[in-house]
Amino acid sequence: MERGELPVELAEEIRALFFSDGFMKIVQSLRRNGKTFKISIRPVEISGEKKYQAEMVDDGHVQVKNFDANGAAEGLEEIISQRGVRDLHLITATGDLHVRVTRKGRVTANRSVEMKRQVVLQPHDRIKKTPLTSFDSAALLSAIGLADADGRVKASMRGKYDQVNEFLKEISEALSNHTDKESFTVVDCGCGKAYLTIALCQYLKYSLGFKKVLVIGIDRREDVIDSARKTAERLDMAGEAVFAIGDLNEFKNLNDLKEIAELNVERPDMVISLHACDTATDEALAKGVEWKSRYIISAPCCQHELQKVIKANARDDFAGVLRYGILRERLCDILTDSFRAMILRILGFKTQVVEFVSQDATARNIMLKCEYGVKPGQGGTVSEYLNLRDSWKVTPWLETRMEKMIKKYLDRYE
Numbered sequence: 148m149e150r151g152e153l154p155v156e157l158a159e160e161i162r163a164l165f166f167s168d169g170f171m172k173i174v175q176s177l178r179r180n181g182k183t184f185k186i187s188i189r190p191v192e193i194s195g196e197k198k199y200q201a202e203m204v205d206d207g208h209v210q211v212k213n214f215d216a217n218g219a220a221e222g223l224e225e226i227i228s229q230r231g232v233r234d235l236h237l238i239t240a241t242g243d244l245h246v247r248v249t250r251k252g253r254v255t256a257n258r259s260v261e262m263k264r265q266v267v268l269q270p271h272d273r274i275k276k277t278p279l280t281s282f283d284s285a286a287l288l289s290a291i292g293l294a295d296a297d298g299r300v301k302a303s304m305r306g307k308y309d310q311v312n313e314f315l316k317e318i319s320e321a322l323s324n325h326t327d328k329e330s331f332t333v334v335d336c337g338c339g340k341a342y343l344t345i346a347l348c349q350y351l352k353y354s355l356g357f358k359k360v361l362v363i364g365i366d367r368r369e370d371v372i373d374s375a376r377k378t379a380e381r382l383d384m385a386g387e388a389v390f391a392i393g394d395l396n397e398f399k400n401l402n403d404l405k406e407i408a409e410l411n412v413e414r415p416d417m418v419i420s421l422h423a424c425d426t427a428t429d430e431a432l433a434k435g436v437e438w439k440s441r442y443i444i445s446a447p448c449c450q451h452e453l454q455k456v457i458k459a460n461a462r463d464d465f466a467g468v469l470r471y472g473i474l475r476e477r478l479c480d481i482l483t484d485s486f487r488a489m490i491l492r493i494l495g496f497k498t499q500v501v502e503f504v505s506q507d508a509t510a511r512n513i514m515l516k517c518e519y520g521v522k523p524g525q526g527g528t529v530s531e532y533l534n535l536r537d538s539w540k541v542t543p544w545l546e547t548r549m550e551k552m553i554k555k556y557l558d559r560y561e
Contacts, residue, residue: 150252151230157246157256158227161237165223169240171266175226177233185296188222191283202286204296210381211286240264278315279308279346282353290382291342311346313504314421314446318347321442321516322355330359332415336395336431337423338364341375341388348388360387363407363415367394395430401438414439422448422511429545432487436494436549443496443517446503452544453479461540484513486543489532491515493556494549495523524556533560
C-alpha cells in the first residue's frame with residue numbers, strides 16, 4: 148500500500164456506503180499546490196429521475212456536473228484514489244464516516260454513533276417562500292457568485308440575490324396561466340454577468356416544470372459574455388443557457404447573431420431585461436414586440452433621454468418641479484415608464500407597472516410586465532397616450548423606435 152493510500156477494507160466500506168439506500172453526501176477536501184480543492188457528490192432528483200450531482204471547488208472556482216450511477220461511480224473512484232493530506236466526510240441516514248490522511252500518510256477513520264435521518268433528494272419537504280428556495284439552488288448560487296462554496300448568500304450580494312428572487316417571482320406570476328410545459332425560450336437583453344439568466348434557466352426547469360428550456364443572454368461586452376459562458380459550462384448548462392455578443396441596436400433578428408443562428412430561434416416566448424441603461428430598455432421592449440414574444444418583462448434602469456429633450460417651459464404648471472435637478476430626474480423617470488406602458492398597450496400588450504423589489508435592494512425597482520393578448524390600437528388607450536405626450540410637447544424615444552408599427556394607430560386620432 149502506497150503512502151497515504153486508503154486501506155482496501157476502508158475503500159470497500161466507502162463504496163458500500165456510497166451506493167446504499169441511505170447515502171446522503173460525500174465530501175473530500177485536500178491541499179493541492181498550496182490551494183484548496185474540494186469535491187462533493189450527492190444524490191439529487193432531476194426531471195423525476197435519481198441522479199448524482201458533483202461539485203468541484205478549486206481555489207474558489209466552482210464547477211458542477213450531473214451524472215448517472217455509472218458516472219458517479221467513476222467520480223467516487225477519483226475521490227478514493229487521490230493522494231496527499233485530505234479529509235473525507237461521508238454522510239448517510241444511519242451515521243457518518245470521517246477519514247483523515249495526515250502529512251506522514253497516516254490514515255485514521257472515525258465513525259459516528261448510529262443515527263436515524265431521512266434521505267431527501269431535494270429540499271421539497273418545507274414550504275417554499277422564494278423561487279431560489281423552491282429547488283436545490285446551492286450549486287447555482289455558488290457558481291454565479293451570490294453565495295459562498297457552502298451555499299450561504301454573501302452579505303455583499305444580498306441585494307442582487309433579492310433582485311433575482313423577486314424577478315423570478317414576477318415571472319412565475321406572469322406564467323401562472325401558461326399551460327404548455329413542453330418547451331420555453333427566453334431572451335435576456337443586456338444580460339451582464341447573467342445572474343438572472345442562469346438562475347431563470349434552472350428555475351423554469353426545476354421549479355416551474357418546463358421540459359425543454361433555452362435561455363439566451365445577449366450583451367455587447369465580450370468579457371461578461373465570456374464569463375457567463377464559463378459559468379454555464381461549470382454548471383453543465385452549456386446547451387440550455389447560451390450567450391452571444393451583440394449590440395441590441397445593431398441587429399434585427401436573433402439569427403443574425405452567429406452564436407444563435409444554428410439554434411434557429413424565430414420567436415422567443417419571453418423577452419426580459421434587468422436594468423438595461425436608458426434607451427437600451429426601450430430597445431429591449433422593441434425587440435420583444437418585433438420578435439412577437441408573448442411575454443415582455445423589463446425592469447428599467449437610469450433614464451436620461453427624456454431629460455435631454457423636455458423643455459423647462461413645456462408646462463408652466465410644472466416649472467417649480469423642473470427647476471430642481473433631482474425632481475426633474477424623478478419626474479422624467481415616471482413619464483418615461485408611463486409612455487412605455489402606454490405604447491405597449493397600444494401595440495396589443497396587457498401591461499402592468501409594478502414595484503418588484505423593495506428600495507432597500509435597489510432604487511430602480513419599477514417593472515413593466517407585459518403579455519400579448521388585447522386588440523391593438525384601441526381608441527381610449529391611444530387618446531390617453533396622445534394627451535400625455537402632447538401636453539409635455541415631447542416624442543418619447545420608444546415611439547420613434549416603433550414608428551413603423553405604431554404610426555397607423557396614432558394617425559387615426561391626431
